[in-house]
Amino acid sequence: MDIAKLTIGEIRSGLKAKRFSAKELAGQALQFAEAENPKTNAYLRLCPERAMQAAEKVDAAIAEGKGAGLLAGVPVAVKDVILTEGLVSTCGSKLLERYVPPYNATAVERLEAAGGLVLGKTNCDEFAMGSSNENSAYGPVRNPVDLERVPGGSSGGPAAVVAQGTAVVSLGSDTGGSIRQPASFCGVVGVTPTYGRVSRYGLVAFASSLDHIGPFGRNVEDAALLLQVTAGRDPMDSTSAFAPVPDYLAEMEKPVKGMKIGLPKEYFAGLARETGDLVMAAVDQLKKLGCEVVEVSLPHTDYAISCYYIICTAEASSNLARYDGVRYTTRSEKGETLIDMYRATRGEGFGAECKRRIMLGTYVLSAGYYDAYYLKAQRVRNLIARDFSQAFEKVDALITPVSPFPAFKLGEKMADPMEMYLSDIYTITGDLAGIPCMSVPCGVTGTGLPVGMQILANHFAEPTMFRLARAYERAVQ
Amino acid sequence: MKITEKEVRYVANLANLELSEEEIARMAHDMDEILTHMDKLNELDTSGVEPMAQVLYEAEETATLRADEERPGLGSEKAVANAANSGAGFFKVPLVIER
Numbered sequence: 001m002d003i004a005k006l007t008i009g010e011i012r013s014g015l016k017a018k019r020f021s022a023k024e025l026a027g028q029a030l031q032f033a034e035a036e037n038p039k040t041n042a043y044l045r046l047c048p049e050r051a052m053q054a055a056e057k058v059d060a061a062i063a064e065g066k067g068a069g070l071l072a073g074v075p076v077a078v079k080d081v082i083l084t085e086g087l088v089s090t091c092g093s094k095l096l097e098r099y100v101p102p103y104n105a106t107a108v109e110r111l112e113a114a115g116g117l118v119l120g121k122t123n124c125d126e127f128a129m130g131s132s133n134e135n136s137a138y139g140p141v142r143n144p145v146d147l148e149r150v151p152g153g154s155s156g157g158p159a160a161v162v163a164q165g166t167a168v169v170s171l172g173s174d175t176g177g178s179i180r181q182p183a184s185f186c187g188v189v190g191v192t193p194t195y196g197r198v199s200r201y202g203l204v205a206f207a208s209s210l211d212h213i214g215p216f217g218r219n220v221e222d223a224a225l226l227l228q229v230t231a232g233r234d235p236m237d238s239t240s241a242f243a244p245v246p247d248y249l250a251e252m253e254k255p256v257k258g259m260k261i262g263l264p265k266e267y268f269a270g271l272a273r274e275t276g277d278l279v280m281a282a283v284d285q286l287k288k289l290g291c292e293v294v295e296v297s298l299p300h301t302d303y304a305i306s307c308y309y310i311i312c313t314a315e316a317s318s319n320l321a322r323y324d325g326v327r328y329t330t331r332s333e334k335g336e337t338l339i340d341m342y343r344a345t346r347g348e349g350f351g352a353e354c355k356r357r358i359m360l361g362t363y364v365l366s367a368g369y370y371d372a373y374y375l376k377a378q379r380v381r382n383l384i385a386r387d388f389s390q391a392f393e394k395v396d397a398l399i400t401p402v403s404p405f406p407a408f409k410l411g412e413k414m415a416d417p418m419e420m421y422l423s424d425i426y427t428i429t430g431d432l433a434g435i436p437c438m439s440v441p442c443g444v445t446g447t448g449l450p451v452g453m454q455i456l457a458n459h460f461a462e463p464t465m466f467r468l469a470r471a472y473e474r475a476v477q
Numbered sequence: 478m479k480i481t482e483k484e485v486r487y488v489a490n491l492a493n494l495e496l497s498e499e500e501i502a503r504m505a506h507d508m509d510e511i512l513t514h515m516d517k518l519n520e521l522d523t524s525g526v527e528p529m530a531q532v533l534y535e536a537e538e539t540a541t542l543r544a545d546e547e548r549p550g551l552g553s554e555k556a557v558a559n560a561a562n563s564g565a566g567f568f569k570v571p572l573v574i575e576r
Contacts, residue, residue: 310518331562355494
C-alpha cells in the first residue's frame with residue numbers, strides 16, 4: 001500500500017478484505033505525516049490519540065459486522081479555523097495560540113460519525129485571510145510540488161497535505177477562493193459547495209455571508225464523498241440549507257453527452273498563456289465527450305474584486321471584534337483600563353493582513369462611507385449574482401481557469417496587498433453568487449506547476465458539476 | 478489621497494486597534510491603494526438594484542426558526558475555560574468604572 005496515494009475506495013476494499021485494520025492504517029498515516037510534515041509545515045499539530053481511538057471504533061464496528069460508515073478508516077486533516085473539541089484550534093493566529101474549543105464543528109462531528117479519522121489540524125492564513133498561506137503566525141506552508149513556491153491560500157495547509165499524501169482528504173474553508181486556488185496550485189481537487197450546503201457551525205467566522213466549508217481530495221470521488229458526509233441541514237446553523245443532499249457518487253457517473261458548457265469570455269483575458277492553453281485543452285476533452293461549448297458573458301466580472309473586498313472586510317471587522325483579550329486566551333500585559341487592554345491585545349495579536357482588513361472594514365462601515373462603499377458593494381453583488389443566473393438559463397455549467405497564473409514564489413507578492421488580492425480574480429465571483437464551484441487538475445506547465453480548471457454550476461447543482469469533473473478525470477486517466 | 482494618516486488614526490480608534498507609527502504610515506499607503514481600486518464601483522449605475530446582503534433561497538419565511546424548547550447550555554465552567562483571566566465562573570477584566 002502506497003500511503004501517499006491511497007484513495008477512499010482502496011481503504012474501503014482493504015478494510016473489507018482485511019489487508020489492514022483501521023488501526024494499522026492510522027498508525028502508518030500518522031508516522032508518514034510526522035516524517036514528511038517538516039518539508040511543508042502543512043500540519044500545525046497532529047492528534048494521534050484522537051485518530052487511534054477513532055480507528056479502534058472502526059475496527060470494532062467491522063468486527064461486529066456493523067456498517068462502519070462512508071469514511072471508515074479514512075485519514076482526514078482539518079483546517080485550523082474549523083473547531084475540534086478538546087484539540088487546540090488557532091486559526092493560524094497568535095491570538096488563539098492556546099484556544100481549546102469546547103465543541104466540535106458540525107462538519108467534524110459528521111465526518112467522525114462516518115468513521116473518518118482526524119489526524120490533525122492544518123496551517124492556514126490567519127483567520128483565513130490570504131491567498132498564499134504566508135499570513136500564518138506559525139510560518140508559511142510550502143507547496144509540496146515545488147518547495148520554493150506557495151501552496152495558495154488561505155487553505156494552503158489542507159491542499160498541501162492532500163497533495164503531499166499526509167492525509168487522504170481534508171476540510172478547508174472558502175470565503176473568496178480559499179479552497180479552489182490552493183487546490184489548483186497544489187494539483188488536487190477542491191470543492192466550494194453551494195452557500196449553506198455544509199453547516200458552518202464551528203467554523204470560525206470571517207465573512208459570514210461568504211464563508212463556506214468544503215473538501216479537498218486527490219480525485220473527484222474522494223472530495224465528493226467528504227461533501228456527501230458533511231452536507232445537509234443543521235439546526236445549529238440557521239443559514240444551512242434544507243434541500244435534500246443528492247447521492248453525489250451515483251450522480252457523477254451519469255453521462256455528459258449533450259451537456260452545455262459556457263466559457264465566460266471575461267475569464268480568458270489577461271491570464272498566463274500556458275494556463276489558458278491547459279484549460280482549453282480540458283474543454284476540448286469535454287467536447288470530445290459530447291458536450292456543447294458556447295461563449296457566454298458575465299459582464300460585471302471586472303467589479304468583483306472591489307465588491308468582494310468591501311463586503312468581506314466589513315463583515316470581518318465585525319466578526320473579529322470578539323478577539324478582545326477577554327474570552328479567548330491571549331491578553332496583553334499593557335493597558336490599565338478595559339479599552340486600553342482591548343487595543344493593546346488586538347494590536348499585539350493580529351498580523352498585518354488581519355489589521356488591514358479590520359481597518360478597511362471599519363472604514364467602509366463608518367458614518368459617511370456606509371452608503372458609498374458597503375451598500376454600493378451589496379448592490380453590485382446582486383448584479384454579479386444576476387450575471388450567473390442569466391448564464392445558467394443558457395448553459396448547464398461554466399468553465400474557467402481557477403487562477404490567472406500557477407503557484408508563485410514565497411515572498412513574491414507579499415509587498416503589495418492589491419496584487420495579492422488580484423490573484424483571486426476568477427474565484428471570488430462564485431462566492432459572491434453563492435454557487436457551487438470546484439477546481440479540477442488539468443495538467444502542468446512546462447516547469448511542472450499544476451493548473452486547475454474551475455467548473456461552476458447553479459445553486460445546488462453539485463451533481464452537474466461533479467458529472468463534468470468526473471467525466472474529464474476519467475477521460476484523461 | 479483617499480485617506481490621510483489622521484483618518485487612519487481615527488478608524489483605528491473605532492476598531493479598538495493599537496497601531497505603531499510605522500504601521501499607521503504603511504496602512505495609509507495600503508488603504509489608499511485599495512480604496513482607489515474600489516472606486517471602480519462608481520462606474521456602475523446601481524439605482525434600482527436591491528442590495529444583496531445574503532444568499533437566499535426560496536424557503537418559507539419561518540423555515541429557519543426552531544421550536545422554542547429548553548436545551549442545556551455550555552455552562553459557565555466551559556464558557557470561561559479559555560478566558561485570559563477568570564474567577565468564580567466569571568470573566569475578569571481590568572478597571573471599567575472608576576469609583
